Amino acid sequence: MDTTQWLLEGDPAIRWQVLQDLEDADPDAVARERARVAREGWGAALLAARGPDGQWAGGAHFPKAKPVLPGQPWTSTAHVLTELRLLGVDPADPAVREAIADVARVTRWEYDDEPFFEGEVEPCINAALVTNALYFGVEVDAIVERLLGERMADGGWNCDQERGSVRSSFDTTIGVLEALAAFEREHDDPRVREARESGEEYLLERGLMRQRSTGEIPKPTYVQLAFPPRHEYDVLRALEHFRAVGARVDERMREAIELVRSKRRQDGSWAADVVHGGDAVVDYGAAGEPSRWITLKALRVLRWADGEAQSVAASEAAAPDASAPR
Structure with missing residues (x-):
């Protein structure tokens, strides 16, 4: 399978990030594709789920009409805004700006009734x-x-x-x-x-995955790749952070990097290892099935990690040998 072509056959939220992060496409082409996120596919579905009161599921964090148990509800305002960000919806899109203005005006935290953007x-x-x-x-x-x-x-x-x-x-x-x-x-x-x-x-x-005291992996989800990650940690999420801040590859990341690499399937894709349960607006795919999201995230992390390794190797090769006679 041509993995990049398979990714480009996906939702606009996938396509614009592939063009930017894997293909180094022209910025105008990236912007045109990104503009479609609010109007098509997953992004449009999330925006359309907003209620007549201007927020999602009637509240900030816990939908008022839904029980908290047995599964976490992911349909409320805080969670949908996270998904829209992960999709890369254009914040300047009129529908997005209207939604944010409504949230600022209407949404209050269930905990203390404070306005949404004042925090919990x-x-x-x-x-x-x-x-x-x-x-x-x-x-x-x-x-x-x-x-x-x-x-x-x-x-x-x-x-x-x-x-x-x-x-x-x-x-x-x-x-x-x-x-x-x-x-x-x-x-x-x-x-x-x-x-x-x-x-x-x-x-x-902690090597991005292990207890410092015992070397054990505290939770199985730390090595299980998921999208959306919700409140959960996993090694790919951590590596995405280090990539995003432009970090140099540290040897203490190596086990996590190789774990991500080892999860690649024979067809070139990655699967979601787990889907964090509960009501959701958008279904991004089942656990165990090829995931465009996990594949995109894994490929750009490996591109960063392998590029950093090559850069370090080239720098070391070019550096003068301190032990050589002068």
């Missing part, structure tokens, strides 16, 4: 809010300040901190790292950079 209390929820808000052009400096203050002694973050946890978690830390990286793309703040780097070091010290 848990760092995992606030992290996603920051990443989404900045993507859609909403400033949330006060929530970033709160995240900076919630960093734990080991360098990461944990939603269970308020319930007594003294150690960070992979799941919360990756969400906060994405938020801080989004903030850094628009603001030069050394405190944010230092906090991001401390969280990255937290993950690197």
Whole structure:
């Protein structure tokens, strides 16, 4: 199978990212394809699911008409905004701008009835809010300040901190790292950079997948690739973060990189290992089936990782031999 051609046969949300990240296409061609996300396919379906009250499923996080159990509902405003960001919908599209304006006007958190863009209390929820808000052009400096203050002694973050946890978690830390990286793309703040780097070091010290104390993999989902990732951590999500911030490949990433590489199927695609359950607006495919999303993410991570390795090798080859006589 021609993997790239198979990807280009997918949804506009896939196509524009393939053109940009794998094909190095002309920016105008990328922009034209990206503009289709709000009007066709998955992106259009997400926008169309907005209710007459201007928000999704009647609330910020937990749809009022849906039980929380047995499965997490993924149809509410916070989750749909995350999916629209992951699809890369154009924030300047009129339908998107209207939706964000309505959310700012109407949506309030179920926890304390505060306006949506003023944030909640848990760092995992606030992290996603920051990443989404900045993507859609909403400033949330006060929530970033709160995240900076919630960093734990080991360098990461944990939603269970308020319930007594003294150690960070992979799941919360990756969400906060994405938020801080989004903030850094628009603001030069050394405190944010230092906090991001401390969280990255937290993950690197654990090889992106293992407990530091025992070397065990704490949760099977850490090595199971999923789209959308929801609140869950996995090694591909972590590698996507390091790629996005332009990091150099660290040897402590190597096991995770090779794990992703090993999951490639004989036809050149990757499958979703797991689908995080619960009601959802869009079905992106079943677990065990070839996934355009996982394939796109894996290919661009490997392109970055292999390119970095080649760059380092070339630099070392060109460097003068310090032991050679002068």
